[in-house]
Amino acid sequence: MHPFDHQAPDTLAAAVKALAEDEDAQALAGGMSLVPVLRHRLAAPSVLVDLSRIPDLSFIRDHGDRLEIGAMTKHATVAASPEVRRRIPALAGLAGDIGDPLVRNRGTIGGSLANNDPAACYPSALLGLGGTVRTDRREIAADDFILGTFETALAPGELIVAVSFPVPEMAVHLKEKNFASRFSVVGLFLSRTGGRVRIGVTGAGPHAFRPTAFEDALSADFTPGALGGLAVPAGELNEDQHASAAYRSHLISVLAAMAVERCLAGGDGPRDGRA
Amino acid sequence: MPSVPSKTIHLSVNGRPVEAEVECRMPLAELLRDRLRLTGTHIGCDTSQCGACTVHVDGVAVRSCTLFAVQADGSEVRTIEGVGTAGEPHPLQAAFQEHHALQCGFCTPGMIMTALELLRTVPSPTPETVRHYLEGNLCRCTGYYNIVKAVLAAAAETQGTGRPADEGSGHASL
Numbered sequence: 001m002h003p004f005d006h007q008a009p010d011t012l013a014a015a016v017k018a019l020a021e022d023e024d025a026q027a028l029a030g031g032m033s034l035v036p037v038l039r040h041r042l043a044a045p046s047v048l049v050d051l052s053r054i055p056d057l058s059f060i061r062d063h064g065d066r067l068e069i070g071a072m073t074k075h076a077t078v079a080a081s082p083e084v085r086r087r088i089p090a091l092a093g094l095a096g097d098i099g100d101p102l103v104r105n106r107g108t109i110g111g112s113l114a115n116n117d118p119a120a121c122y123p124s125a126l127l128g129l130g131g132t133v134r135t136d137r138r139e140i141a142a143d144d145f146i147l148g149t150f151e152t153a154l155a156p157g158e159l160i161v162a163v164s165f166p167v168p169e170m171a172v173h174l175k176e177k178n179f180a181s182r183f184s185v186v187g188l189f190l191s192r193t194g195g196r197v198r199i200g201v202t203g204a205g206p207h208a209f210r211p212t213a214f215e216d217a218l219s220a221d222f223t224p225g226a227l228g229g230l231a232v233p234a235g236e237l238n239e240d241q242h243a244s245a246a247y248r249s250h251l252i253s254v255l256a257a258m259a260v261e262r263c264l265a266g267g268d269g270p271r272d273g274r275a
Numbered sequence: 276m277p278s279v280p281s282k283t284i285h286l287s288v289n290g291r292p293v294e295a296e297v298e299c300r301m302p303l304a305e306l307l308r309d310r311l312r313l314t315g316t317h318i319g320c321d322t323s324q325c326g327a328c329t330v331h332v333d334g335v336a337v338r339s340c341t342l343f344a345v346q347a348d349g350s351e352v353r354t355i356e357g358v359g360t361a362g363e364p365h366p367l368q369a370a371f372q373e374h375h376a377l378q379c380g381f382c383t384p385g386m387i388m389t390a391l392e393l394l395r396t397v398p399s400p401t402p403e404t405v406r407h408y409l410e411g412n413l414c415r416c417t418g419y420y421n422i423v424k425a426v427l428a429a430a431a432e433t434q435g436t437g438r439p440a441d442e443g444s445g446h447a448s449l
Contacts, residue, residue: 005280006299006345028346035341036323038300047280048299050346076335080396100411101389102326105335106342182410 002044008053012159016136018049019157025049027159029072029111032103057110057161060084065167067091068134071110071160076101078109088129089267090171094121094189097175099182110160113145116152116207118238119183123208125173127200128189131165142200149206168193170267172259175203176251178242185243186251190259195219199256204237204248214256222264224257284348288313289357297344304328304339307354315355315384319413326412329385330354336392338411355384358391367391367429376425378416385412390426399434402427 004026009015019025026045028034029052037043051057057072062083069078078084079096098104098112098121112122113133125131126142133140136159145153154160168191175187184203191198197218202208217226232252234245243251280299287293288311297306304321307313307330316339319327323341330339331353359365364372367387377383386409393400393408400408405426406419414422 001300003279003298003300006282006343008345008348031341031343031346032323035343039302039322039340048343052346100326101392101408102329102336102338102411105392106337 001039002041004038004045005047006050007047008050010053010055012054012057012136012161015049015051015054016157016159018047019159022046023156025157027051027114029114030074030106030108032099032107032111033115033117034111051110051159058108059162062087063164066164067167068162068164069109070162072108073110075099075104075107075109075112079104087167088165088171090173090189090191091125091129091165094125094173094175097121097173097177109163113163114152114154114160116146116150117183118149118205118207119178119185119187119203120208121173121175121184121187121202124184124187124189124200124202125165126163127208127210128173128198129165129168129171129191129200130198131163133160134162134164135160143210146207146209151207166193170263172262172267174255174259174262176255186248186255188252188255188259190218190256190263192218192222192263195222197222199259201232201252204232204252206238211252211256214252218256218260222260224260227253227257227260282345282348284345286347286349287351289353295344299343299345301344302340303330303332303342303344303347303352306344307339307352313354313356317381317384319381319385324413325382325385326389327382327385329388329412331388331392336389353388355387358387365391366432367394367426370425370429370432371422374421374425374428376417376421382412382414382416386414386422390429393426394430394433399430400427 024046028048028050057070059070060081060083061068075095075098079092084092112120131142133145140153171191173189176185178185186204187202189200197215199215211232231249234249237245237248239245283296285294304318307316317327319325321340328339329336332347333350359368389412405423
C-alpha cells in the first residue's frame with residue numbers, strides 16, 4: 001500500500017478545512033469501498049480525513065413528510081431503525097440488503113452516495129424517492145447529484161452532511177444481485193406519491209438513472225400492464241461478464257412490473273428476520 | 276525514502292489495554308496477528324471478501340483487513356481469543372465441534388465472530404436468517420450445512436439457559 005497520513009478531526013469544519021488545504025487529501029467514511037481501493041494501490045492520497053470522530057453525523061430524524069439520515073449513519077443502523085422501517089420500509093429493506101452484515105456494520109449512506117458506484121444501492125433510492133443531499137455548503141436535489149460513473153455534483157472537498165428522503169405513500173425496492181459481490185446486476189427503487197411515480201435504477205447503466213418513460217406510463221396507469229412493450233434500450237446499458245445489456249434491459253422491465261405488483265399488494269418491508 | 280506516516284494508538288484488545296505505534300496504512304488484522312500475536316484472526320483473501328478476519332470493534336463485527344488500525348484507536352476490540360477457551364468453549368464453539376461445522380477450520384474464527392453478533396441481534400434465528408447473516412463469511416469445505424446447524428443449535432442452547440449468546444464463558448487473555 002502507498003503510505004498515507006491519517007487525521008480524525010472532531011468537527012465538520014476541521015474536516016472541511018483539512019480537505020481544502022490539501023488537494024491530495026481524501027475523506028474516509030466507512031471505508032468499505034475506499035479501503036479495498038487503497039489496499040490495491042489504486043489510489044495514493046496524502047492523508048485520510050477520517051469522518052468517524054465527528055459527532056452529530058449519525059442520526060435518523062423523522063420530520064413528518066420526510067426522513068433525514070445523517071451521512072455517517074451505517075447501513076445496519078438504517079436497516080434496523082424503527083423510524084425507517086415504519087415510514088419507508090423499502091429503504092430499510094434496501095439498507096439491509098447491501099453487501100453482507102460486515103459491510104453494513106461499517107458502510108455509510110454518505111460514503112455510498114459520495115462514491116456513487118454505478119451498482120451501489122443507495123443511488124437508486126435517492127433517485128426513486130427524489131431525495132436531497134445536504135452538504136457542508138448547500139443542498140443538492142437527487143436529479144442534480146448523480147452526474148456520471150463515480151461522479152457526483154460534489155465539489156472537491158465538499159462533504160455530505162445528511163440525506164433527506166420524502167416519505168412516499170408506497171415504495172418497493174427490488175434487486176437482482178450478483179451472487180459473489182452482492183452488488184446489483186440491476187436494482188430498482190420505485191415510489192408512488194399523489195399518483196406520481198418515480199423509479200431509480202442502479203447497476204444497469206454507467207450510473208443510476210430514472211427510466212422516465214416507465215414513470216410517465218405508471219403515473220398515468222399504475223398497473224403492470226401499463227408497462228407493456230416499454231424497455232430501456234440495451235444500447236444505453238452495461239454489458240459485462242455478469243450480464244449482457246439485453247438481459248439488463250429485460251430485468252429493468254421485469255423488476256418494474258414486479259415492483260408495481262408488490263405496491264398494489266400493499267408494498268413490503270424489510271425481510272431480515274428481526275421482529 | 277521518505278518516512279511513512281505513523282501514529283501511536285491506544286485500544287483495548289480482549290479486555291487488555293494495548294498501546295502501539297503503527298503505520299497509518301497498517302490493517303487492524305496485521306496489528307492483531309503480527310504485533311500482538313493473536314493469530315486466531317485469520318487472513319484469507321485480504322481483499323474484503325471472505326470474512327475470515329472478522330473481529331468485533333466496539334461490539335460490532337467487522338473485517339479487520341478492511342479497517343486500518345488507526346481507525347480502531349480508542350476502541351474495544353474482541354478477537355476469537357476473547358470468546359472461549361479450549362477447556363471452556365463458548366456454546367457456539369462447542370456447537371461447531373458437536374455438529375462438525377468445520378473441516379480445515381480456516382474460516383471458523385470469522386464464522387464464530389459473525390454468528391456471535393447474529394445471536395445477539397436475533398436470538399432465535401431461522402435457518403434462512405442464519406444463511407443470510409453468514410453471507411460475508413466464506414467456507415470452502417463444509418458446504419455451510421453443518422455451520423447453519425451449529426449456529427441454530429447454539430441459539431437453542433443459549434435461549435434454553437437464558438444466557439446471552441454473546442457472553443463468552445472464557446476470559447479474555449492475550
